[in-house]
Amino acid sequence: MATVALPDAAKRSDPHSYANTQDFRTRDIALELAVDFGHRALRGSATLSLERVNAKADTLVLDTRDLDIASIEAGHAGRLAKTTFELAPRDAILGSALLIKMPKGADQVRVHYATRPQASGLQWLTPAQTAGKRHPFMFSQSESIHARSWIPLQDTPQVRQTYSAHITTPQALRAVMSADNDANAAKSGSYRFTMPQRIPSYLIAIAVGDLDFRATGPRTGVYADPSVVAAAAKEFEDTEKMLQRCEALYGPYRWGRYDLLILPPSFPFGGMENPRLTFASPTVIAGDKSLVSLVAHEMAHSWSGNLVTNATWADIWLNEGFTEHATFRIVEDVYGLDAAQQERALSAKNLKDELAGIERDDDKTLTPDLVHRDPDDGLSGVPYARGNLFLDYLEAKFTRPVVDVFLNGWFNEHAFQSVRTQVFVDYLHARLMPQKPGALSDAEIEAWLHSPAMPADTVWPQSDAFVKVDAQREAWLAGKMPAAKLDSAKWTTHQWEYFLDTLPALKAAQLAELDTAFGFSKTHNQIIAGHWWKVATANHYAPAEAGTEAYLGEVGRMLLIRPIYKELVKTPEGRERARAIYAKWKDRYHPIAQDMIEQLLAKAG
Numbered sequence: 001m002a003t004v005a006l007p008d009a010a011k012r013s014d015p016h017s018y019a020n021t022q023d024f025r026t027r028d029i030a031l032e033l034a035v036d037f038g039h040r041a042l043r044g045s046a047t048l049s050l051e052r053v054n055a056k057a058d059t060l061v062l063d064t065r066d067l068d069i070a071s072i073e074a075g076h077a078g079r080l081a082k083t084t085f086e087l088a089p090r091d092a093i094l095g096s097a098l099l100i101k102m103p104k105g106a107d108q109v110r111v112h113y114a115t116r117p118q119a120s121g122l123q124w125l126t127p128a129q130t131a132g133k134r135h136p137f138m139f140s141q142s143e144s145i146h147a148r149s150w151i152p153l154q155d156t157p158q159v160r161q162t163y164s165a166h167i168t169t170p171q172a173l174r175a176v177m178s179a180d181n182d183a184n185a186a187k188s189g190s191y192r193f194t195m196p197q198r199i200p201s202y203l204i205a206i207a208v209g210d211l212d213f214r215a216t217g218p219r220t221g222v223y224a225d226p227s228v229v230a231a232a233a234k235e236f237e238d239t240e241k242m243l244q245r246c247e248a249l250y251g252p253y254r255w256g257r258y259d260l261l262i263l264p265p266s267f268p269f270g271g272m273e274n275p276r277l278t279f280a281s282p283t284v285i286a287g288d289k290s291l292v293s294l295v296a297h298e299m300a301h302s303w304s305g306n307l308v309t310n311a312t313w314a315d316i317w318l319n320e321g322f323t324e325h326a327t328f329r330i331v332e333d334v335y336g337l338d339a340a341q342q343e344r345a346l347s348a349k350n351l352k353d354e355l356a357g358i359e360r361d362d363d364k365t366l367t368p369d370l371v372h373r374d375p376d377d378g379l380s381g382v383p384y385a386r387g388n389l390f391l392d393y394l395e396a397k398f399t400r401p402v403v404d405v406f407l408n409g410w411f412n413e414h415a416f417q418s419v420r421t422q423v424f425v426d427y428l429h430a431r432l433m434p435q436k437p438g439a440l441s442d443a444e445i446e447a448w449l450h451s452p453a454m455p456a457d458t459v460w461p462q463s464d465a466f467v468k469v470d471a472q473r474e475a476w477l478a479g480k481m482p483a484a485k486l487d488s489a490k491w492t493t494h495q496w497e498y499f500l501d502t503l504p505a506l507k508a509a510q511l512a513e514l515d516t517a518f519g520f521s522k523t524h525n526q527i528i529a530g531h532w533w534k535v536a537t538a539n540h541y542a543p544a545e546a547g548t549e550a551y552l553g554e555v556g557r558m559l560l561i562r563p564i565y566k567e568l569v570k571t572p573e574g575r576e577r578a579r580a581i582y583a584k585w586k587d588r589y590h591p592i593a594q595d596m597i598e599q600l601l602a603k604a605g
Helices: 229-235 239-250 293-300 317-335 337-357 382-398 400-413 421-435 442-450 464-477 493-501 508-518 526-538 542-554 558-568 572-588 591-604
Strands: 024-036 041-052 059-064 067-076 079-082 085-087 096-101 108-115 122-125 137-140 160-168 174-177 190-200 206-209 212-215 220-224 258-262 277-280 308-310 417-419
Touching: 059 067, 067 085, 067 096, 079 108, 096 108, 160 174, 160 206, 174 190, 212 229, 220 229, 220 239, 229 258, 239 258, 239 293, 239 317, 239 400, 277 293, 293 317, 308 317, 317 337, 317 382, 317 400, 317 421, 337 382, 337 464, 337 493, 382 400, 382 421, 382 442, 400 421, 421 442, 464 493, 493 526, 508 526, 508 542, 526 542, 526 558, 542 558, 542 572, 558 572, 558 591, 572 591
Parallel strands: 024 160, 220 258, 258 277, 308 417
Antiparallel strands: 024 041, 041 108, 059 096, 067 079, 067 108, 085 096, 122 137, 137 206, 160 190, 174 206, 212 220
């Protein structure tokens, strides 16, 4: 077929997708995939049912990255015949556009393909890299634009589609997806799924491994390795209560079930809000429910993100800022105001720290320019924390009950839509601002969205629990009491996190005293451990080097390992250690984490 010129990213409705959505829009995807652990590949086909937006269009453009395309058929009403196609040269960020010749009237295509072992959206783990050590494991991570590495599709949040799948696996393993999982299905090696609601491509998810299930309520439960599932179910036993609170705030839960999948520790994020099946890191199992706000966060995405979705990745605050705001409301209602205030204050502190290190002014705003950039560059703390503070600001102006009703209306009036920031601004003008004329100006909205500086009247949250930590920390630093005498017996994980993050430069003797008093090097709480190894690395504490290396080989969550690597690369000796550690553990990291670490190492020189 003749080569079709692809428009520049700046001229596309989504700069991170080649899809010609002005001509075709996907309405359904049917997957037929076999899971091949031996070759680390998915093999089979994807059948796309399309809406013809432009009747004269003769070329369909899909997004792919590192897929081996065997053949493609196109046609109508299931009558498909082979057609020609062209795979464009690979772009380092976007992958390769797949251009498919569409016969007149054709509104279906079937792509026969296989993924490659380096697919950025899949991780393949050996039995030794799992909790049970008996079977291999595979899971996906499609956000932001990694779905194209395992499915040829229109990989843009502007397009929403239903999907179905037939997945074949080794018989001892269970497949689960962001769809209607059957917890009672026998491990037959053949699994069928349906997602009847239209979702964006980044929410299509799959995992295959040795998985058991435990219910935590009539609509909620946990999938996990058999050795982990009981502890996970106990940790997340309040999930149904959280779901009820979400519904009271934001309207009915529209996805049927809400289950959790506890992944191996290599998962690069704390959680991923795949509808019906949140993917979660085992690092959130602390044994005391102190980290269950992650579940509240991913659950809240069932409204902000999954129900109402950012139309481009530059609008990610519409997903994450709204979700962070909802998270704190849920934690407050289920676990109390003190717990929520700790979360709010820690989020705000982290935002201040992060803003100080961001080089590009637009990356400090809620409207970053991501054209010709990796959309994952927009996944900083800014859209989360600054977005939440903007909604807190609205609460301060209009009162919480008024804003609650406003947000409920936002979610329900825009359900199953993908929207831009301007749509929210228009909704502000139409539904909130008239309730108290003069309370909010266009200039104030502009400042929150577009100014790199935080507004002068930002409402910065405080926590009495952290004030107590401050007092104890300063008493120890001043030599007024030994570490072992600190009044810390009832501190939460967040208080320990705050304590470690606010320590100044320390001497080796001080670090040894802390470790002796609190056993940081031996803690099973991966959050506290991550902050401890960061402090130890920043202070060049030699006795912690072996423990730091072991931790970096065990945990793949980027929020926890990135700060340690960043401390390592600050010195020539540290850079050498960082490269050696990464070379040793590289195969345990997800491709997304690999890319993050490699960028850090390259930038460090």
